[in-house]
Amino acid sequence: MTVNGDPVDVAAPPSATLLEVLRDELGLYGVKEGCSEGVCGACTVLMDGQPVRSCITLALEAEGATITTIEGIARDGALHPVQEAFIANGAVQCGFCTPGMILSAKSLLDRNNNPTDDEIKTALAGNFCRCTGYTKILKAVREVSGQTKPSQTD
Amino acid sequence: MLEQEYSYIGKSLPRVDARSKVTGEAVFTADISLPRMLVGKILRSPLPHARILNVDVSRAKKVRGVHAVVTGADTAGEKWGVFRYTRDQQLLCVDKVRYVGDEVAAVAAVDEETALEALNLIQVEYEELPAVFDCHSAIAPDAPLIHDDWPRNINVNVKIDVGDVDAAFKDCSLIREDTFVAEEDSYFMTEPYAVVANSHSDGSIEVWMPNASPHTKAKALSNALKLPLSKVNVRKITIGGAFGGRSDVFPAEFITCLLSLKSERPVKVVYSREENSIATRMGHAMITTIKTGVDREGRVLARDIVSYLDGGAYSSTGPIATSVPFLCHEQTYRMENVRFHGYRIYTNKPVRGMIRIHGRSFACGIDTQLDMIADELGIDPVTIRLRNARQPGDTTPTGSHVASCGLVECIEKTAEKSDYLSKLKNPKPNHGIGMGCNSVQTGFPLGIRGGSQAFIKFHEDGGATVISGVVDNGQGNDNMLAQIAAEELGLPLEEIRLISADTEVTPTDAGSYSMISTFGGGNAVKTAACDAKNQLFKVAAGMLKAEPTDLILRNRTVYVKGSPDKGVPIEKVVRKALIMGRPIMGRGSFSPEVDQKREWITNPKGQLSQTFSFGATVTEVEVDPETGHVKALEVTAAQDCGFAINPMVVEGQFEGGIAMGGQGGMLGEEHRWHKGHLLNPTMLEYKMPSIKDMPKINSIIVETIDPGGPYGAKEAGMSVAMSAAQAYCNAIGNALGIYFNHYPLTSERILDAIENKKPGIRTAWEFEPAKILETDSEQS
Numbered sequence: 001m002t003v004n005g006d007p008v009d010v011a012a013p014p015s016a017t018l019l020e021v022l023r024d025e026l027g028l029y030g031v032k033e034g035c036s037e038g039v040c041g042a043c044t045v046l047m048d049g050q051p052v053r054s055c056i057t058l059a060l061e062a063e064g065a066t067i068t069t070i071e072g073i074a075r076d077g078a079l080h081p082v083q084e085a086f087i088a089n090g091a092v093q094c095g096f097c098t099p100g101m102i103l104s105a106k107s108l109l110d111r112n113n114n115p116t117d118d119e120i121k122t123a124l125a126g127n128f129c130r131c132t133g134y135t136k137i138l139k140a141v142r143e144v145s146g147q148t149k150p151s152q153t154d
Numbered sequence: 155m156l157e158q159e160y161s162y163i164g165k166s167l168p169r170v171d172a173r174s175k176v177t178g179e180a181v182f183t184a185d186i187s188l189p190r191m192l193v194g195k196i197l198r199s200p201l202p203h204a205r206i207l208n209v210d211v212s213r214a215k216k217v218r219g220v221h222a223v224v225t226g227a228d229t230a231g232e233k234w235g236v237f238r239y240t241r242d243q244q245l246l247c248v249d250k251v252r253y254v255g256d257e258v259a260a261v262a263a264v265d266e267e268t269a270l271e272a273l274n275l276i277q278v279e280y281e282e283l284p285a286v287f288d289c290h291s292a293i294a295p296d297a298p299l300i301h302d303d304w305p306r307n308i309n310v311n312v313k314i315d316v317g318d319v320d321a322a323f324k325d326c327s328l329i330r331e332d333t334f335v336a337e338e339d340s341y342f343m344t345e346p347y348a349v350v351a352n353s354h355s356d357g358s359i360e361v362w363m364p365n366a367s368p369h370t371k372a373k374a375l376s377n378a379l380k381l382p383l384s385k386v387n388v389r390k391i392t393i394g395g396a397f398g399g400r401s402d403v404f405p406a407e408f409i410t411c412l413l414s415l416k417s418e419r420p421v422k423v424v425y426s427r428e429e430n431s432i433a434t435r436m437g438h439a440m441i442t443t444i445k446t447g448v449d450r451e452g453r454v455l456a457r458d459i460v461s462y463l464d465g466g467a468y469s470s471t472g473p474i475a476t477s478v479p480f481l482c483h484e485q486t487y488r489m490e491n492v493r494f495h496g497y498r499i500y501t502n503k504p505v506r507g508m509i510r511i512h513g514r515s516f517a518c519g520i521d522t523q524l525d526m527i528a529d530e531l532g533i534d535p536v537t538i539r540l541r542n543a544r545q546p547g548d549t550t551p552t553g554s555h556v557a558s559c560g561l562v563e564c565i566e567k568t569a570e571k572s573d574y575l576s577k578l579k580n581p582k583p584n585h586g587i588g589m590g591c592n593s594v595q596t597g598f599p600l601g602i603r604g605g606s607q608a609f610i611k612f613h614e615d616g617g618a619t620v621i622s623g624v625v626d627n628g629q630g631n632d633n634m635l636a637q638i639a640a641e642e643l644g645l646p647l648e649e650i651r652l653i654s655a656d657t658e659v660t661p662t663d664a665g666s667y668s669m670i671s672t673f674g675g676g677n678a679v680k681t682a683a684c685d686a687k688n689q690l691f692k693v694a695a696g697m698l699k700a701e702p703t704d705l706i707l708r709n710r711t712v713y714v715k716g717s718p719d720k721g722v723p724i725e726k727v728v729r730k731a732l733i734m735g736r737p738i739m740g741r742g743s744f745s746p747e748v749d750q751k752r753e754w755i756t757n758p759k760g761q762l763s764q765t766f767s768f769g770a771t772v773t774e775v776e777v778d779p780e781t782g783h784v785k786a787l788e789v790t791a792a793q794d795c796g797f798a799i800n801p802m803v804v805e806g807q808f809e810g811g812i813a814m815g816g817q818g819g820m821l822g823e824e825h826r827w828h829k830g831h832l833l834n835p836t837m838l839e840y841k842m843p844s845i846k847d848m849p850k851i852n853s854i855i856v857e858t859i860d861p862g863g864p865y866g867a868k869e870a871g872m873s874v875a876m877s878a879a880q881a882y883c884n885a886i887g888n889a890l891g892i893y894f895n896h897y898p899l900t901s902e903r904i905l906d907a908i909e910n911k912k913p914g915i916r917t918a919w920e921f922e923p924a925k926i927l928e929t930d931s932e933q934s
Contacts, residue, residue: 029185030178034344035427039837042344070178083176087168090802093810094628095175096344096394102176121846128837130344130395131628133809133817134845136802 001062003028004072012059019043019054021062022069030070030099034128041127044100045069051107051126070099073106082106085140093131101127105141115145161708162641163865166802169633170647171392171626180392183348183362184424191350192221192262194413194423195269196406197276198433199251199258202502202830203285203298206249206278209259213275219268222417223276224409225259234378236402239755240309240469242301245378245408251280252300252467253502254830255432257405262413262421285502287830289441289462290922292499300467300500309465310472310498311929314480314758316551317491322456326447330527333921334444334519336897337824338464339437339509342842345394347425347434349407351414358385359411364393365655366401367665368625369603372657374403379411387658396627397814398508398872399435401667402470406433431835435507436825438475438498439464440515443923444523452531452538456491460924461516465498466505472498473754474598475506479513482876483520484551485593485766486561487542492551495926502830508667510875511815514897518820521590521880522917526893529915534578535589535884536569544593544768546858553749553759554766558858558868560794561591561768567792567854572772578888585787586889587774590880592793594873595763596863597670597746599753605745606670606678607661610639610686612738616710616725617649618686623663624675625655629871630803631671635679637799638864642683644707644724661743669869670746672799673765676864677744686740690724693731693738697722747862765860767868769793771877773816773849773885779908782901784821784886786847789878792854796868801855807870808853816878817843820886824898893917 001008003026010025022028022045031054034042038056045054046068047061073080082105085091092098101124108115108123115123120141129137174180211223226248235241247258259276263269286292286300292307300307323329349363359381365371368388376383393400406423413421425433445458463476476496484492511517528538544550546559568589569575577587597604609621620639626632636650643650654660663678664670691702694712698705698720706713713721731738749760771791777784791808798804822841826833834840859866879897887894892907895917907918 023185027187028178029181029187032182032345033184033424034346035837037427037836037838040344040427070176074177079173079176086176087172090166090169090806092169092172092175093630093806094344094394095171095180095392096182096628098175099178124845126844128344128842128844130342130397130814130842131810132806133811133813133851134843134848135809135851136806138845 001064002066004069014060016059017055018057018059018062021059022054028069028071032096032099034096041100041104042097044103044127046103046107049107049110051104070102080106081144082109085144089136089140089143091132091136091140097127097129101129101137109145113145160641162637162647163799166800167637167647169630169803170636171632182345182392182394183350183364186350186362186422188352188420191420191422192264192417193266193269194260194262194410194421195273196257196409196423197259197273199254199256201251201280201282202254203283203300204251204280205283206247206251206258207281208279210277211259214261214272217268217272217275219264220261220272221419222262222413223259223272224412224416228412234374235469236471237473240472243468245405253504255504256467257409260409260413262417285830287501287503287827289464289499292501293927300502304500307500308497308927308929309469309500310476310755312473312476312494312496312755312758314494314552319456319458319491319493322491323447326455327450328527328530329445329447330523331443331445332519332523332895332917333923334442334515334895335921336440336515338439339511339514339819339823340431340825340840341397341399341509342837342840343395343397343399346427346430347406348423349410350420350422351410352420353414353418358387359414360387360389361407361411362389362391363407364396364400365625366396366627366667367663368655368657369623369662370401370665371403371407375407375411378403378408390655393627396666397510398667401507401665404434427837428835432504432832435470435505437509438506438513440513441921441924442515442519444519446523446527448527451541452527452533453541454487454489457489458493460495460926461497462924463496463498464501464506466501466503468505470505470507475508477754477758478508479516481595481762482512482593483516486544486591486768488544488548489551497927510872511819511879512876514819514879517876518880518883518897522883522887522893522895525884526915534575536565536574539565539589539591552762554762557765557862558796558860559768560856560858561770563856564768564770564792564794565591567856568770568772568790571852571854572774572790574772584777584779584889585774586777586885586887587772588881588884588888589770589772590877590884591770592873592877593766593768594669594869596673596765596767596869597664597668597748597763599748599750600664601750603662604664604748605743606663606674607743608678608682609661610682610740612728614725614729616723616728617651618643618645619651619653620679621653621660622675622679623655623660624671625666627666629807631666631675633803634672634676634799638676638679639683642680642687645710669872672867672869673863674744674746676867678742680864681742681744682740685742686738689738689740690727693734693736694722694727697727697730764862765868767793767795767870767873769873769877771874771881773878773881775885775889777886777889777904782904786817786849786882788850789816790852790854791874791878792856793870793874794856794858795870796860796863797857797866798855799865799867804855804870805853808874809851811874812851812878813843813848815875816882817847819879820882820898822898822900895919
């Protein structure tokens with residue numbers, strides 16, 4: 001598979017999850033394990049541009065795919081606009097949900113660069129955050145999508 | 155000092171730790187990888203109450219790749235407790251197990267598969283004992299005893315009696331007695347618990363784990379492992395939330411350390427989500443009976459409260475958890491004559507700890523009952539709260555002077571912003587609005603560990619490193635310290651380095667759990683920075699041929715006041731000081747002014763905390779009477795946090811608090827049980843809000859500029875979570891004309907209350923009240 005732009009060959013048992021391979025074989029510890037049952041979204045990575053829950057994705061399913069983790073979205077030392085917006089808007093507290101949340105947001109914006117609030121919320125509905133109450137996360141994503149005002153009363 | 159004069163303080167600056175978190179670079183405990191590290195797994199009791207007859211690890215030890223196996227037999231069998239009088243827990247069970255999940259044995263092996271294989275080969279013989287799963291059953295005369303030294307399964311008995319309650323009741327024009335019940339709520343911090351322990355040949359051990367005070371964990375581990383404190387080094391680590399659930403020492407770290415000491419290799423234990431729920435802490439389920447008497451205008455003259463707290467199998471921070479729900483409300487509302495009996499009761503369930511929404515049956519009970527009283531008297535809910543609100547200069551019933559208090563301003567501002575009274579008078583169908591008020595301490599008496607100290611060192615290039623014991627659980631404490639240091643030292647925020655929360659290097663600190671990090675830790679850093687500044691000025695005075703008192707420090711330069719062209723760069727002063735043999739070394743400390751003789755059980759009076767934060771929250775909801783589904787429309791929270799060192803960070807606390815205490819806490823968060831087995835240990839079945847559920851939030855920061863806080867700051871982390879719970883409860887009640895007394899307010903409960911609605915001002919359900927219990931002594 002290709003991980004963050006690099007071609008990678010990994011030998012793993014058939015039961016290995018993509019999460020295990022990314023963390024334990026490839027040292028990509030930015031991919032987090034929050035629940036191991038596909039509910040919390042902390043393990044979100046992009047597989048061929050789509051957000052997937054790596055904790056319930058078998059590594060085998062990623063054969064031949066392009067995987068993007070949080071470590072792979074900055075370019076030439078410059079952070080991705082979603083990363084910058086999260087920093088600037090106070091959307092990060094403990095940081096454990098942050099990688100998954102950012103990837104879900106990035107994936108949305110790659111497909112739809114002018115989402116409504118509802119579309120943002122639907123895209124992030126699978127990423128659980130206990131610290132922020134989501135308010136500033138929504139604000140950060142709105143900012144990147146070029147909205148100057150909320151698209152409806154938030 | 156006016157806000158406009160600050161460079162960094164009072165500004166919504168991005169947090170200094172945000173960058174490493176958005177890149178995935180920040181290292182959490184489970185991310186640590188050390189050479190030759192082993193995987194640890196823990197064997198837990200499958201029974202809620204049983205004697206351990208035999209533990210046979212012989213087959214497990216023989217598995218290839220297993221490097222250590224530990225059981226209670228590898229320990230001295232001593233009982234540990236947060237307080238001397240709550241020593242009830244063997245961190246690895248020796249003779250008994252007391253809940254499903256209690257730790258019995260552990261294995262360290264080369265990988266997870268091997269560790270699990272070995273775990274499966276450990277044979278434990280149990281003799282099952284009868285078990286109890288709720289407070290009423292646990293205190294019944296025929297109940298099985300969970301701990302031999304605690305009769306009737308009463309773990310903690312807090313008794314507070316102020317004024318003359320019985321006489322005062324006689325003067326009341328209205329008296330109500332109601333019972334409020336809350337199921338357990340649970341932290342569900344996003345990061346599951348994990349521990350890494352690395353023992354060294356010099357007899358020392360390094361430990362990484364999420365914590366709310368590395369010094370508290372280190373001391374407890376030093377005692378439990380019988381190692382000198384100087385040999386137990388708890389290291390700094392990024393922490394994925396605590397919310398009160400990671401304060402005291404757990405079997406997890408004790409066991410991981412044992413495995414590392416035995417195998418002489420680093421060991422990592424990572425909890426599953428299920429283990430994080432069962433084997434760390436959860437909130438207390440509570441039954442609270444509140445009897446309140448008021449005068450004709452709704453002023454509270456007397457209150458008599460009895461609470462039963464379901465404490466689970468061990469004490470943890472029992473005396474504190476039992477007291478704080480009451481103490482928060484004696485701070486919030488005036489009540490001259492008040493009696494409180496708080497009983498923390500053992501059950502055969504996982505251990506309960508302090509939680510951000512302290513005692514929601516208590517909190518919601520007080521506020522909902524106020525609404526009921528207001529209803530009976532024909533007063534509106536805002537007026538009755540204003541009449542009873544805490545005022546600055548007051549003394550609380552248990553004897554704390556209240557230095558700063560903006561509660562009245564918070565009530566007025568939230569009522570105004572939400573247009574409360576007009577919505578009350580002109581309700582839309584199925585719409586409701588409700589209010590809750592809070593007050594939270596900023597630090598309690600914690601003896602020798604109640605204060606915070608800090609050092610500041612300068613680098614040759616003029617940058618500075620702050621050394622502080624303060625821990626950051628994700629709320630932004632690291633940033634708070636850096637912002638304060640930058641302000642005082644005249645350095646850009648990016649040039650402040652921070653070494654914190656490492657017990658080998660950093661001085662002691664009280665811990666984040668008593669909401670003291672800003673008040674105590676921030677003050678210590680401010681003092682250290684001022685000390686460093688004075689040392690700089692003494693040296694710079696010679697260089698500038700001026701008096702030290704004429705100098706100011708800004709933009710990396712020491713200036714003479716009024717002559718911005720007459721300055722010298724910081725690094726030159728630092729280097730001059732080094733040449734002179736007087737290197738700049740700032741030191742500072744802060745101990746809050748509390749009554750150190752105050753004790754939770756034996757002497758619950760005196761100054762509890764130097765200051766308190768206050769606030770009010772208003773929630774507006776729409777309820778669907780067909781489905782019982784609640785849609786939160788808008789929440790307005792005003793909190794007197796003293797001063798917002800970083801308004802954006804403070805708002806983040808309000809918003810997170812509303813999500814946890816209100817949207818989640820009141821609408822879906824509860825644990826469900828079957829004979830001591832937790833039915834919903836994971837996020838799949840313990841319902842918490844997603845981004846789609848959150849209402850619009852209005853945050854109003856009220857600043858009373860506390861005389862003791864750094865720049866006037868107090869706290870903002872716990873408070874809004876509490877009053878949000880109360881506000882949601884009252885709003886839903888207002889929408890339906892029902893006074894709810896069983897939490898959380900799931901759709902099932904709401905529909906049940908609608909279906910069985912009876913006339914009159916009464917609670918939705920009747921419960922067996924909590925009654926004063928006969929105990930052998932005042933102290934348990």
